Amino acid sequence: MALKRALHFVFKVGDRTKTATFYRDVLGMKILRHEEFEEGCKATCNGPYDGKWSKTMVGFGPEDDHFVAELTYNYGVGEYRLGNDFLGLTLQSAQAVSNAKRLNWPLTQVGDCLYMTEAPGGYRFYLIDKEQPNSDPVQKVSLAVSDLQRSVHYWSGLLGMKVIEKNEDKKIAVMGFSDNQCKLELQDIGGAVDHGTAFGRIAFACPRDQLPDIEALMKKDSEKIITPLVSLDTPGKATVEVVILGDPDGHEICFVGDEAFRQLSAVDPNGNQLLDEAIAADKSDEWFAKHNKQKASA
Template sequence: MSARRALHYVFKVGDRAKTAAFYRDVLGMRILRHEEFEEGCKATCNGPYDGKWSKTMVGFGPEDDHFVMELTYNYGVGEYRLGNDFQGLTLQSSQAVSNARRLGWPLSEAGEGLYLAEAPGGYRFYLLDKEQPSKDPVQKVCLAVSDLQRSTHYWSSLLGMQVYEKNEDKNTVLLGFGQNQCKLELKHIGGAVDHGTAFGRVAFSCPKEQLPDIEALMKKEGQKILTPLVSLDTPGKATVQVVILADPDDHEICFVGDEAFRELSMVDPNGESLLDKAMAADKSDEWFAKHNKQKAVA
């Protein structure tokens, strides 16, 4: 399964300005591309919402060889309820630690040389206080599971991930599609996994011809398929094929055809200015205030 690779994690955000400041100014990521949409995504990329929304990809480098974040913003929603499903993302960057201290962004110690910083919305980021590597600084994404053995079987035997490490003391398993890729850590939490309304999605790519095989295997094994194989259009860009799955704890998993995705995900030199322009033009907060209403809490 070496042709498969980890792409990104999808976060729902209620405040684009504060969120952009965290990723750009604290973590030191850059805006890779930004897109605005007038109606909901066929593959529910923005959650179960039909209205206007935007997608912003942020990371330390191009999506071809970096694990990045997809920030989805629904114009009418100002807040999401956080569950316990997303346990945190770990990255190595003493610069991010330094940025947080300089900007007064709250940090708490989470281990030797490890600090916890929360993104707007409460999403947890663990910052390893070591020099940022020239390759991707993002090391792993940790998801909660209710049955570690069952989930390990799903991700390794069905999806083809390699098990790199098992830690019985911490009740975790570390998996991945390659040694030099961002890893997936599964953490047994001793109870049910709650996705809240902020639930995210993890995305991977594979050769396009593998997508029907993935879908067929999940049908054969009686596993959940949230969105059967579908083509997604982005105006002026490549059309990609995706299939959306759910693991035994209902974590959403997107597999996308690699060839078209590489074309779609090329860095847009205007991404930064497109996001800033969209935020400046977004009068939704003013509209809600003028009409003495609050944005929806999802």
């Protein structure tokens, strides 16, 4: 079976200006592409919303060989309630640590050469203060689980991830589809996992012909399928097929057909400009301030 590969994690953002500052100026990531949509996504990529929204992909390099962040912005929604589901994204970059200090971005040292900071909205990022590698600096995404054994069975036994490290004392398992990709770290928090209203989603690519098999396996084992196999259109770009799953704790998992996704995810040299233009054209902050109102809280 061809290898699956880790693609991105989806963050819902309420303030694109501050968020762009964090990813571009603090972390040092690039805007890979930016897309605007007039109505909600069939696979609820932007959450349970029907209105206008945007998607911005940011990373240290192309999604073909880097794990990136997908920033979804729903017009009119100013903030989301964090749960305890997303525990952090870890990356190695002395430059990011230096940028944070220079820009007075809040930074807390939590270990040897390890700092914790937060993106707007409260999402935690762990920065390893070492020279950025030539490969992808993003090392792992950490998610909370309520029963480590059950989750390891799901991710390994059903989805085919390799268990790279397991520590029963710390109640942690590190997994991945290959050694040279961003890893998934599962941490048993000993209680219920709450996704808040900011609930994220992790995405992986696989050959298109594997998608029906993944869906069939989940049906056979009576596991949750959030969105059955569906085609998603992006204006002017490739149409991709996806199936969205829910793990035992409700973490959303997107599997997308690799062949079409490689076309869709090609880096757009105009991405930076398109994001800046969209931010400039979005007068919602001014409108709410003028009418002495606050944007909706999800």
